[in-house]
Amino acid sequence: GEIAAFRHALITTFGGDPAHDPDGDERFRALIPAGRAFAAFDRGAVVATAASFAMSLTVPGGTTLPMAGLTMVTVRPTHRRRGVLRRLIATHLADARDHGDPVSGLWASEASIYGRFGYGLAAEADELAFVATDHVVAADRTPDQLDDVDAITADDAAVLLPPVYDAVRRTRPAMYARSRAWWKHRRFADRPDLRGSNSPRRHAVTLRAGAVTGYVVYRQRLAWDAGV
Numbered sequence: 001g002e003i004a005a006f007r008h009a010l011i012t013t014f015g016g017d018p019a020h021d022p023d024g025d026e027r028f029r030a031l032i033p034a035g036r037a038f039a040a041f042d043r044g045a046v047v048a049t050a051a052s053f054a055m056s057l058t059v060p061g062g063t064t065l066p067m068a069g070l071t072m073v074t075v076r077p078t079h080r081r082r083g084v085l086r087r088l089i090a091t092h093l094a095d096a097r098d099h100g101d102p103v104s105g106l107w108a109s110e111a112s113i114y115g116r117f118g119y120g121l122a123a124e125a126d127e128l129a130f131v132a133t134d135h136v137v138a139a140d141r142t143p144d145q146l147d148d149v150d151a152i153t154a155d156d157a158a159v160l161l162p163p164v165y166d167a168v169r170r171t172r173p174a175m176y177a178r179s180r181a182w183w184k185h186r187r188f189a190d191r192p193d194l195r196g197s198n199s200p201r202r203h204a205v206t207l208r209a210g211a212v213t214g215y216v217v218y219r220q221r222l223a224w225d226a227g228v
Helices: 002-013 024-031 084-098 111-117 154-169 180-187
Strands: 037-042 045-058 064-075 103-105 148-152 202-208 211-218
Touching (some): 002 037, 002 045, 002 064, 024 180, 064 084, 084 111
Parallel strands (some): 064 103
């Protein structure tokens, strides 16, 4: 079908194998609204792709605005330098306007590409890695002033994490709402082929008087390389 052809072009252009993601069509239908995926064709074959997530973005002042989340952007190497990307971005922006979305955003920070279409850096994200010998010190805090930490299962995480995230994102600019489908297919999906040499996702929460105050999602890597 059309979704399978779209995803095949998308994944293979990025260098992946669609066979590694048998649930991809289901996830696509859950996350991409009908009519908000765009493709360019050459002799019946998909040669370029783009799509829009329907999102809600927190902006300064605590207001939320609808945002068209640009995603799944690819152009086959055989069809570069023909204006295909520019036409797809124009289609995405026109679609955003038609849906009443005043903002378009994306995760990629490739300014040499997306800067040409008016995108610029709006927020930063950090990726942290710790080794077993690292120490995190809570300065000027006594044990009774610290929250408890508890490791939880993935099933418990599905219940406990979304309310914590939602409470924070309502007041923090550049964060976006996560639907139930987003949590299921984006945050809690844990495909083995994307783990590399890392563990499945682990979850832990902080607790104060029995109430969840924060959480962490992490992976572990088994490595016996800290010898003397």
